[in-house]
Amino acid sequence: MQEFWNQMHEFLKLMQEFFSMSGYAPFVWPAYAIALGALLWYAWQARRQLDNAREEARRKVAMRGDNP
Amino acid sequence: MSWAWFHRFGSPPYFYWVAGKIAPWFGWPSLVLLLIGLYGGLVLAPVDYFQSDAYRIIYVHVPASWLALLTYSTMAISAAIGLIWRIKIAHAVAVACAGVGAGFTIVSLATGMIWGKPTWGAWWAWDPRIVSQLFLLFFFAGYTGLRAAIDDTDRADRASAVLAIVGIVNVPIVRYSVDWWNSLHQAPSVMRADGPTISWSMLWPLLTMALAYTFYFGWIMLVRARAEVLRRDRGSNWVREALTNEAAGARS
Amino acid sequence: MTPNRRKRLYLVLGIVAGVAIAGGLALQAFRNNVTFFFDPTQVVAGEVAEGKRFRLGGMVKAGSVQRTSGSLETRFVVTDFKHDVSVRFDKVLPDLFKENSGVVAHGRIDAAGVFVADEVLAKHDENYMPPEVTRSLKRGESRLGMDEPSASTQSAQP
Numbered sequence: 001m002q003e004f005w006n007q008m009h010e011f012l013k014l015m016q017e018f019f020s021m022s023g024y025a026p027f028v029w030p031a032y033a034i035a036l037g038a039l040l041w042y043a044w045q046a047r048r049q050l051d052n053a054r055e056e057a058r059r060k061v062a063m064r065g066d067n068p
Numbered sequence: 069m070s071w072a073w074f075h076r077f078g079s080p081p082y083f084y085w086v087a088g089k090i091a092p093w094f095g096w097p098s099l100v101l102l103l104i105g106l107y108g109g110l111v112l113a114p115v116d117y118f119q120s121d122a123y124r125i126i127y128v129h130v131p132a133s134w135l136a137l138l139t140y141s142t143m144a145i146s147a148a149i150g151l152i153w154r155i156k157i158a159h160a161v162a163v164a165c166a167g168v169g170a171g172f173t174i175v176s177l178a179t180g181m182i183w184g185k186p187t188w189g190a191w192w193a194w195d196p197r198i199v200s201q202l203f204l205l206f207f208f209a210g211y212t213g214l215r216a217a218i219d220d221t222d223r224a225d226r227a228s229a230v231l232a233i234v235g236i237v238n239v240p241i242v243r244y245s246v247d248w249w250n251s252l253h254q255a256p257s258v259m260r261a262d263g264p265t266i267s268w269s270m271l272w273p274l275l276t277m278a279l280a281y282t283f284y285f286g287w288i289m290l291v292r293a294r295a296e297v298l299r300r301d302r303g304s305n306w307v308r309e310a311l312t313n314e315a316a317g318a319r320s
Numbered sequence: 321m322t323p324n325r326r327k328r329l330y331l332v333l334g335i336v337a338g339v340a341i342a343g344g345l346a347l348q349a350f351r352n353n354v355t356f357f358f359d360p361t362q363v364v365a366g367e368v369a370e371g372k373r374f375r376l377g378g379m380v381k382a383g384s385v386q387r388t389s390g391s392l393e394t395r396f397v398v399t400d401f402k403h404d405v406s407v408r409f410d411k412v413l414p415d416l417f418k419e420n421s422g423v424v425a426h427g428r429i430d431a432a433g434v435f436v437a438d439e440v441l442a443k444h445d446e447n448y449m450p451p452e453v454t455r456s457l458k459r460g461e462s463r464l465g466m467d468e469p470s471a472s473t474q475s476a477q478p
Contacts, residue, residue, distance in 0.1 A: 018111070021121040027186050028124050031179040032110075035128035038175045039102075039284060042168050046291040053298035058311055060303040114450035118416065123448060152328045188441045189414025195356045233332055237339045241347075249355040250377055252424050257446040266448040 078155040080297050081306040091290040098283035105280050108273030116270070125183040127273055130258075131281040133176040133201070137239055139169030139285060140204060143211070144236040147229035157293075159225040160300065162232060163215070164292035168285070170208035177201060188252060196245040197253035204242060207235035221300060357424045360403040376405060376435050377424040377443065385419055398423060398435070409437040416442035 021028045076082050109127035116123040143165035150158030180198065181191045192198070211228050218224035246255050257266045264271055301307050347354055357377030358368055368374050376398055384397035393410040407425050417423060422443030427436045 021124070022115065024120065024122040024124075024186055027122060027182050031125045031182040032106075032128055034178050034182075035132060035175050038132075038171050042171050042288055043284075046168075046288045046295070049295040050291055050298070053295040053302070054311065054314075057298050057302040057307050061308045061311065064303070064308075114452075116448050117451040117454040118421070118444055118447075126448075148332050152325055152332060187414075187416050187444055189416075190439075190441055193356065193441065196354055230335065233335055234339050236336060237343050241343070249351075250359065251356045252377075252441060252443055254444060254446045257448060260446075265446045267450060267453060269450065270448050 078153075078157050080157060080301050080304075081310060083157045083160075084294055084297050084306075084310055087290040087294050091287055091294075094283045094286035094290065098280050098287055101276055101280035101283060105273050105277035108276060113270045113273050114267075119187055122183065122186045123270075125179055127277050129176060129179040129183055130274060131278045132172050132179060134278055135281045135285055136169060136172040136176050136201070136204060137242060138282070139165050139172055139289075140207065140235065141239055142289070143169060143208075144232045144239075147225075147232040150225060151229040151233070156225075156300065157297065159229065160296040161289065161293050162211075162229065163296050164289045166208055166211045166215075168288050168292065170205060170212070172281075172285075173201065173205040173208060177205065193252050195252045196249045197242065197251055200238060200242040200245050203238050204235075207231070207238060210235075359400040360398060360405045361400055363405055363429075364403045371428060373426070373428045375424050375426045376407070376437075377422070378405075380417070380419050380421060380423050382419045398425065405435050406433070407435045407437055407440075409440050411438070411440070413440055414442040416444055418442075421445070 019025060019029075077086075105127065109124060113124070113127075115121055143162045146158045146162040146165065149155060150162060177198070180201075184193070185191050211232055214228045214231055215224045218227055245251060246253050258264045258271070258274065266274070298307060352367070357375035359378050360376070362368065363376060378398040378400045381397040381399045381404060384395075386395045388394070391410065392412060393408065394413060395406065395408050397404045398407055399405075407427075409425065409427075417440065422445060424441045424443055425435060425437035426439040426441075430436050
């Protein structure tokens, strides 16, 4: 049991060290958040645009009478 | 040389179909490369002797900056092809580039500012590299703004294409700004005649991230261009057929 | 190519060439405004108008940093390995301000010929490597001379 807690403690210390980024955490993590957030947002927006364009095209076709 | 393939791509139904087929071949590799690159950059790459862990911002800053230039070049060349050969697909591709290119440029500037504070000691400097990158953003915004101001799609295509072509002159200025003038921004670490000045253990995650971003651009450009093509040709016969086929494909 | 397409192609190439030439001339004319800093050689050569505020850039000369006890005032020498300029600064320096590394100071030259800075930024170069590599380089185990005034860190004057 003692062994387990020691290992746990070591692990948490490593994680803390990783997340602190030698004290540059307030700069490194926001930069990654902005970059990855932008990738996700633009991906979501592109999918939505395609869905909207399909929806609108379907409406146009339906207005003409023949249903796809 | 036969130009048949070139004209085939100019046909909206063919483009819509082929773009839908190849888009996943860009999307999924991009995701895999991104995960490898992030792990490599954040965990495997060693700290830098000078900037310690602050340098890790390079793994999101540099790919975004490269992609901003790649996206602008793609947009301007597509717009020029559209203008000269009167190919509508080329204009649709240029439109697809504009929005996401502005995004890459903003990410490049924002992550650059965040990097500048702990290393240079300032969020912003009126440095030639930074100012020329800001101009790139203005050209992207100008392209989108000009299109929004013109209702007729054909006229918007032509007017915005001229703006995109004018702005291509800024691309080499961004790239060579750090060589031509004294600047606060560092000189290139990777794309240089005498080879990279960055250790391989730090370079491979950077190249992986750059490749991930490039595939991401390929994917998002195809998806956005498909949406743009549908929007332009809504109500046409080929769109009706394409949608019917898609609906049949979804049912089976 | 049809004549119309050819005409439009030449038009596009003409636009690009025209804008490139106009832009090149403009950048050449405003060269001193485009550049972010002047190096010591340019300052010694009198390229900067007297009494004008400007940015001075170069390397912090090894062994030149003097701190005054009891105040923030720091004196150091900025060099481009051809000419030197003495600098005085009385605010907090950035973390990456180090001897033998790049710096850009904003201020003006006083009557005594000392550059009085009100802002100092650290300029890092394009070299990235793990700390072990620099240590072995310092011991002279590699061909890469990091202690040399490598031309690259000087953002090369063309």
